[in-house]
Amino acid sequence: MTPANRTPVRVGVFGLLGSGNLGNDGSLEAVLGYLRAEHPDAVVDALCGGPEAVTTRFGIPATRLHWNRGEYRTASRAASIAAKGLGKLVDVFRTAAWVRRHDVAIVPGMGVLEATLPLRPWGFPYSLFLLCASGRLFGTRVALVGVGAAPIGNRPTRALVRWSARLAGYRSYRDGLSRDAMRAMGVDTARDEVYPDLAFALPAPPASGPDKLSAPPGPVCVGVMDFHGGDDDRARAEEIHRRYLDGTTRFVRALVEDGRPVRLLTGDECDRQVVDAILDAVDSPLVTAAEAASLADLMKEMAAAHTVVATRYHNLVCALKVGTPTLALSYAAKSDALMDRMGLAVYCHPAREVDADRLLEQFRALEERSAELRRTLAERNLVAARQLEDQFTALTAALFPAADHAHTLREAR
The missing domain is CATH 3.40.50.2000 (Glycogen Phosphorylase B;)
Structure with missing residues (x-):
């Protein structure tokens, strides 16, 4: 419980969430589960791609990531090109204002430091850079939690990704290749850890159907x-x-x-x-x-x-x-x-x-x-579960030091 003389921690989650990608939303679900279990008094909201979907499904307030509603539509006419350009400028101030209202901003998983799918530098890489730069400017702790990274050939995209990672206050990766990729891009990863993908923290459904060790080949x-x-x-x-x-x-x-x-x-x-x-x-x-x-x-x-x-x-x-x-x-x-x-x-x-x-x-x-x-x-999943417990313990120590200290005192009693 939050002491009466201390205001709740304000946590923002950031990313292409609620936009139709099940993996992105699964990473968010895992982080929200952690916050609700370990930091139930935290006040959580989102800056994301699909705010209506995020609010409906996860029950948290959400703001649209981009001012320009046509951000992900191809701009061919002069008016739409001008709207995109204006949107990039407006998003500087919108992102900064959102970050300033928070104590912590979390990017939950996702391949935010990679370009393994078609990607333009002025799209999400630009948005991520605005987040991390604003966090450094206003003293908001920005955490890239269990994210994916990969070598990037496009120079502007690579520069934005590199600076985003450098400006973040906390980084962890979903595999060793991601950490290696950021090190190769000039990011000091000496204190960065690798954990399983956040989705491994989600509850698995109960076993259903016939015994697959004895049943004939099925679906x-x-x-x-x-x-x-x-x-x-x-x-x-x-x-x-x-x-x-x-x-x-x-x-x-x-x-x-x-x-x-x-x-x-x-x-x-x-x-x-x-x-x-x-x-x-x-x-x-x-x-x-x-x-x-x-x-x-x-x-x-x-x-x-x-x-x-x-x-x-x-x-x-x-x-x-x-x-x-x-x-x-x-x-x-x-x-x-x-x-x-x-x-x-x-x-x-x-x-x-x-x-x-x-x-x-x-x-x-x-x-x-x-x-x-x-x-x-079955054996590897048990290992993954233990490693993700370590991830969330490390995240609490990095982002919620007061809560981590109180938790340590309770354990010592």
Whole structure:
């Protein structure tokens, strides 16, 4: 309880939250769970991409991240270009005013220090820089918690990301590759720690369905993505997308020919068009699509599956979290690192060059080791849970020193 002579800590959460990406919202859910358990008196609000969705789902006040409502629409006319330019200027003052009202600002997970998907420097990298610079200016502690990072080729984007990381008061990463990438960009990471992705702190659904160690092969969850390559692949984005869609479709068709039910999953609203394309190409009652609105929904689907094949990073997290043997259609090093952490490093397949025949071979090899891999995942999940307890303890010490001191005194009594 907050003493009568001390005002509650004001905490802001920041990012592309409530914008349709289930992984981003899952990271927010994990951090809010931590705050409500360890710092229940904290006053929490958000500066985010989808304020209405965040308020409705999580029950906290939220403000729109960008003044310009057309921020993520392509600007081709003079008026829309001018509105974007004006918005960038207005956002300087809006972000600064929001940061100034808080004691702590948290960026919960997400790949905020990477460009593994197409990204413009004046988009989110610019917004993140405004947050971190404002925090340094007004003395607000900015924490990048369990974030992802990767080498960035575009020089303006790399500069904004580097300065954002330098100006933040606390940094931790979701894998060692992220910390290495920031060190290579000139950030002093000597005091930065690596922990599992924040989504591993979310509760897993109860076990459902038949005993998968003894039941015959059952449903397969296939998590798809509107994949066009990364920021450096813009020139051949459509070619990459066609190859990904064709290979994934052929793989789903092969599963259906074997009599396997297939459940198509997404991780972002934009992935729906890939689901529709596969449903049109593979006209079979064995192929259905799930309407998942959260990582909890994804985990329920994956817990009921015999095996998962997935592309989006947080689809992989959900499958591994519930202990279902998983094959990654990997589009970035972060997916490979996650699979390695969970003991499934050999079950990765490149999303840029999906070879349906080779993918099917890997899939069958995965299923042959299903029982063994389920035991491995159970062990790795226990380790991840302990490591995330350490993450939240470290976060309290860094951002809430008074609360951490009081907690230590209570333990000593």
